[in-house]
Amino acid sequence: MRPGAVHLVVRGFGFGQDVAMKAAVLERLGEPGRFIMREVPDPAPAPGEVVVEIDAASLNARDAWIAATPGRVELPAILGSDACGRIVDLGRNVEGAARGDRVLVYPALYWGTAEDTPAPEWEILGVPHQGTFAERIALPVENVRPAPARLDNFEAAALPLAALTAWRALVTRGRVAPGQTVLITGAGSGVATFLVQMAVTQGARVLVTSSTTEKIDRSRALGAESGVLYTDKEWPEKVGPVDLVVDSAGAPTLEVVFRCLRPGGTYVNFGDTIAGEAHFDVGDLYWYQYNVLGSTMGSPHDFDVMLEHVTGAEWRPVIDSVYPLEELGDAFRRLRAGDRFGKVVVTVG
Ligand SMILES: NC(=O)c1ccc[n+]([C@@H]2O[C@H](COP(=O)([O-])OP(=O)(O)OC[C@H]3O[C@@H](n4cnc5c(N)ncnc54)[C@H](OP(=O)(O)O)[C@@H]3O)[C@@H](O)[C@H]2O)c1
Missing domain, CATH: 3.90.180.10 (Medium-chain alcohol dehydrogenases, catalytic domain)
Structure with missing residues (x-):
């Protein structure tokens, strides 16, 4: 790890030690919480994982709630459940994905096989695992899907958890x-x-x-x-x-x-x-x-059918505002604003 890079207590899917990436790290709880741009270990893909270079991510009420509520996260942490980006690295035994693929994240981890309710071990991406307010993330290949070609990166990043x-x-x-x-x-x-x-x-x-x-x-x-x-x-x-x-x-x-x-x-x-x-x-x-x-989030099947709907539909996600990742605190302030309408997105890189 480079000098000055922070040690993260979040679980990553595969963190390397040598190279660093930039992330908006939550260092103090609050509304909006104190987010500082830091160098953190670069993700390295474990078998079955891909690394996504993130172009855009979006904010959800969950992120604001975690950043404001004592006992929900061990600091420092990287929040964020939604992203659109490109695959830049593949672990062993990855099928159905290639470097350069433009993808969305499916933000439910370990949902399991039942449609009516997730498995007891399911999690939402972004705490306790590393989230998407970072340059890159390693994820199981089951948690990425092709991004709808008719949507730009901001619109695509607005979709995952909320849609x-x-x-x-x-x-x-x-x-x-x-x-x-x-x-x-x-x-x-x-x-x-x-x-x-x-x-x-x-x-x-x-x-x-x-x-x-x-x-x-x-x-x-x-x-x-x-x-x-x-x-x-x-x-x-x-x-x-x-x-x-x-x-x-x-x-x-x-x-x-x-x-x-x-x-x-x-x-x-x-x-x-x-x-x-x-x-x-x-x-x-x-x-x-x-x-x-x-009702809570959705199964992998729900996600696939939702993306099929979006691909064939004419409507576009409503983007309230876009902020650079460096201004994540301001993006959270906007999320809480009374006149906000639709999704708040951050652009990464
Ligand atoms: N179970 C899940 O999987 C899941 C997933 C996503 C979100 N959620 C939850 O769903 C809620 C909405 O999420 P979000 O990200 O869409 O939140 P959000 O963008 O922060 O919006 C919250 C909205 O609540 C509305 N509201 C406040 N008081 C209300 C009242 N008395 N009656 C009706 N509406 C009221 C406001 O609507 P107006 O602006 O129109 O006044 C406000 O825009 C949050 O509590 C979030 O935690 C759950």
Whole structure:
């Protein structure tokens, strides 16, 4: 390791010792956390792994939560679950990939073979393993896919975690169907912008909730029909009845969602941005035969089907802003900004 390079306590898939790469290393927790550009050991591919030279990476709520929450990570650490880049090195026994391939990362590690739930040992890329806010990363070859050629590097890097989560919640779990009315809550979020575009492409009538009329208008530009402010206490009556609600606010939505679901309708939750307990009438649950479902990220099959959808679709990921990796702290500040709409991306190298 070169003098001045930091020792990382994260697990890497294959770290060499001699050459150094640059990474935005989280050295102190906070909002946004203190990220410093450091030289760290260069990844070397173990058997079955590839090394990806990263062109762009994107931020997720998970990264901000880890950087702000004591006990979630041993410092120093490299966060980041999403990336688009090129394969620059191959370990032994790698098949189906070659140097120069333009790829995306599939950010669920060790999902296993079941479709309904991941294996107990599954992990999300980026803590405890090295994440993507770095020049290079070594990954199992099963965790890379060809990047959709119609998207640029920023758009492709915006996809992995958020578009996978959106696809599983909406299609695999929610079973959206043409002609259905679908409500997406929190329209400005990274995942929600994908949900709106995917639901419209599936032939659904899409409604949204948001905190500002500006973000509702921007959702309409993506194909949503209309929206209401979730700050309005009567919002469920103003949007209902709907067939499917896809939500990540959590408690505040679950508490009132039966007021806007049609009997037999489905509520899918994939997050609790507003943490807490929800109270609802169990009598309503069984009498009106509601489906209440949880969803998290997605299987390798979900990822492949999502990429097939993206490849054939016309919509493009919504990029709110792009920052150089050296300004990762500012990128995290932007992620928290009230007027942010869509994904925040960093350009690497
Ligand atoms: N389970 C999984 O696999 C998975 C994957 C990705 C994300 N998540 C979780 O899902 C959530 C969203 O992720 P993200 O990356 O898309 O987050 P994000 O971009 O940070 O967005 C959070 C959004 O929450 C919305 N919101 C806040 N209070 C709300 C309320 N009372 N009702 C409805 N919406 C409300 C806001 O929408 P407006 O801006 O429109 O006001 C905001 O944009 C986070 O909690 C994240 O941890 C889970």
